[in-house]
Amino acid sequence: MSETITATTASSAKWQATGLAVHQASDVTDKNIEIQADVVIVGSGAGGAVSAYELARRGFKVVVLEAGAYVPSKDFTERFSESLGTLYQDHGAQTNSSGDLLVLQGACVGGSTVVNGCVCFRTPDFILQDWQRDFGLSDLTTAELTPYFEEVEKNLSVDDNGEHEIPNHSRLIRAGANRLGWSVKPLKRNIRQCGLTGHCLSGCKTERKQSMLVTYLPWAAAHGAQIYADTRVDKILTENGKASGVNATVTHRDGTVAARMTVTAPRVVVAAGAVQTPLLMLKSALGNRSGQVGKNFACHPSLYVPARYPEPVYPWRGALLGVYVDEFMPLDKGGFILEDGGSGLVELTMGAEPGTGKPFMAYMEKAKYLGGLVTLIHDHNVGTVEWDGERKKIDYQLSDMDFPSMQRALKAAARLHLASGAEEVYVPASDHRVIRSEADIDTMVDSLENQPQHLRMVSYHPQGTCRMGVDPDNSVVGSDGQSHDVPGLYVADASVLPTSIIVNPQITVYALATRIARQMS
Numbered sequence: 046m047s048e049t050i051t052a053t054t055a056s057s058a059k060w061q062a063t064g065l066a067v068h069q070a071s072d073v074t075d076k077n078i079e080i081q082a083d084v085v086i087v088g089s090g091a092g093g094a095v096s097a098y099e100l101a102r103r104g105f106k107v108v109v110l111e112a113g114a115y116v117p118s119k120d121f122t123e124r125f126s127e128s129l130g131t132l133y134q135d136h137g138a139q140t141n142s143s144g145d146l147l148v149l150q151g152a153c154v155g156g157s158t159v160v161n162g163c164v165c166f167r168t169p170d171f172i173l174q175d176w177q178r179d180f181g182l183s184d185l186t187t188a189e190l191t192p193y194f195e196e197v198e199k200n201l202s203v204d205d206n207g208e209h210e211i212p213n214h215s216r217l218i219r220a221g222a223n224r225l226g227w228s229v230k231p232l233k234r235n236i237r238q239c240g241l242t243g244h245c246l247s248g249c250k251t252e253r254k255q256s257m258l259v260t261y262l263p264w265a266a267a268h269g270a271q272i273y274a275d276t277r278v279d280k281i282l283t284e285n286g287k288a289s290g291v292n293a294t295v296t297h298r299d300g301t302v303a304a305r306m307t308v309t310a311p312r313v314v315v316a317a318g319a320v321q322t323p324l325l326m327l328k329s330a331l332g333n334r335s336g337q338v339g340k341n342f343a344c345h346p347s348l349y350v351p352a353r354y355p356e357p358v359y360p361w362r363g364a365l366l367g368v369y370v371d372e373f374m375p376l377d378k379g380g381f382i383l384e385d386g387g388s389g390l391v392e393l394t395m396g397a398e399p400g401t402g403k404p405f406m407a408y409m410e411k412a413k414y415l416g417g418l419v420t421l422i423h424d425h426n427v428g429t430v431e432w433d434g435e436r437k438k439i440d441y442q443l444s445d446m447d448f449p450s451m452q453r454a455l456k457a458a459a460r461l462h463l464a465s466g467a468e469e470v471y472v473p474a475s476d477h478r479v480i481r482s483e484a485d486i487d488t489m490v491d492s493l494e495n496q497p498q499h500l501r502m503v504s505y506h507p508q509g510t511c512r513m514g515v516d517p518d519n520s521v522v523g524s525d526g527q528s529h530d531v532p533g534l535y536v537a538d539a540s541v542l543p544t545s546i547i548v549n550p551q552i553t554v555y556a557l558a559t560r561i562a563r564q565m566s
């Protein structure tokens with residue numbers, strides 16, 4: 046027996062109480078669910094939600110399948126250690142195979158946009174020029190993409206941080222950058238009347254962050270899109286060489302299977318993020334004539350560089366992120382940016398700390414005096430995402446080509462902290478280095494080695510594993526997001542970015558997903 050769950054099932058009262066019409070495992074009454082649709086979308090994050098809205102408003106019957114849970118904003122606890130468990134992929138413990146790179150991704154309705162830091166940048170023009178030159182993406186010019194950037198920015202209330210949104214830690218950094226004569230600017234964020242709680246990474250309880258959960262997904266639902274949480278797509282289906290739908294499993298929170306689902310649709314949009322999208326394509330043995338699926342993983346490996354100031358900074362007070370330094374963004378000046386970063390106590394323990402035991406306790410006792418900087422570098426696409434038996438494997442080591450850029454970013458962060466008045470800068474390395482003066486910087490940083498486990502890195506921005514390009518022999522999809530090999534199969538998430546883009550990628554993903562959906566017939 047099969048059933049098609051519709052928007053009018055018994056859970057509508059629950060939807061009114063929680064805000065968004067989402068089918069959950071607890072709603073399922075049948076072990077086998079079969080659905081016919083015009084488009085099935087895998088994942089409800091940046092790429093999936095935008096695709097859902099754009100296609101639903103054009104009149105397509107859209108079904109969105111999301112592996113993660115639906116967590117309404119009212120249930121966000123503002124406690125990061127709990128949010129890792131409820132909102133993040135692998136409870137926040139997803140790493141590369143050597144364990145020195147934490148790969149953070151959201152895994153809930155709304156995806157990473159629910160937990161992200163709200164920072165918004167357009168794709169830099171020099172990056173688009175690389176894509177035009179190296180991947181034949183001649184249609185992806187700044188002129189072509191600007192209307193898409195403008196539209197998504199308007200939809201998501203993107204604006205410069207106002208002066209009241211520049212917290213204490215950012216003011217120190219801004220003053221330090223001015224002392225050094227470095228270019229420093231307010232960050233743009235997709236937020237309406239920020240409540241200045243600093244809890245962005247745990248989800249925005251007051252729904253001021255304009256994540257997909259409170260924007261494009263409700264808009265898609267209003268146009269008839271059906272959203273299923275707790276529903277992991279296991280396989281993409283084809284018929285006569287064309288995409289024909291997906292198989293999925295609906296799972297209760299305790300891990301028991303609620304139902305098996307088949308969605309039949311002539312268009313499949315994969316937007317499961319840059320780790321899960323290639324894994325699904327590989328498992329389905331589809332779209333990989335080029336051999337590039339899962340290759341070219343880049344991730345902006347970030348260092349969180351904390352420093353102790355003489356006066357209390359309270360890094361957890363005020364907006365999470367206030368200003369950034371773009372002095373070194375051009376490739377000939379280093380190819381990196383520095384963002385000042387607020388931090389709660391748990392996040393501070395994930396950055397750098399001088400040792401365990403007593404030194405760790407001493408570091409944490411000084412938590413209110415700590416300010417932080419986040420480094421973002423333009424890393425090369427040297428990683429791979431693949432299956433190792435039944436387990437996923439993310440192979441990524443910072444390449445020797447990128448290590449100098451990482452060192453330059455680290456030196457700049459240390460210099461900026463000192464110029465901002467910091468007394469001690471903690472290098473996020475395994476051997477607990479502390480910079481106390483300008484004279485320490487070169488010695489401490491030049492002697493770092495590019496070895497596994499030497500630097501403690503975090504990626505908030507996995508990208509590149511199903512790259513776009515015109516050549517079917519070295520790219521996975523065209524600039525319209527469609528697979529070179531399988532008509533009707535599209536990728537519309539951060540996987541398609543052919544190179545890393547230095548800056549935070551959400552606006553790039555929203556713009557490309559909008560364009561892909563508008564071109565779909």
Ligand SMILES: Cc1cc2nc3c(=O)[nH]c(=O)nc-3n(C[C@H](O)[C@H](O)[C@H](O)COP(=O)(O)OP(=O)(O)OC[C@H]3O[C@@H](n4cnc5c(N)ncnc54)[C@H](O)[C@@H]3O)c2cc1C
Nearest residue numbers: 088090091092112156157162163164278538539549550551
């Ligand atoms: C902590 C954090 C902070 C960040 N801060 C910023 C920031 O300030 N600015 C910025 O620009 N970017 C930021 N980002 C990155 C940004 O949010 C992502 O680049 C963007 O959301 C990527 O979009 P996506 O569609 O590729 O994937 P996601 O938004 O991650 O969505 C993918 C979704 O697919 C689901 N999924 C996976 N596998 C399956 C499957 N098999 N079946 C069904 N569903 C599946 C996942 O559960 C997830 O919900 C941050 C990310 C994190 C994690």
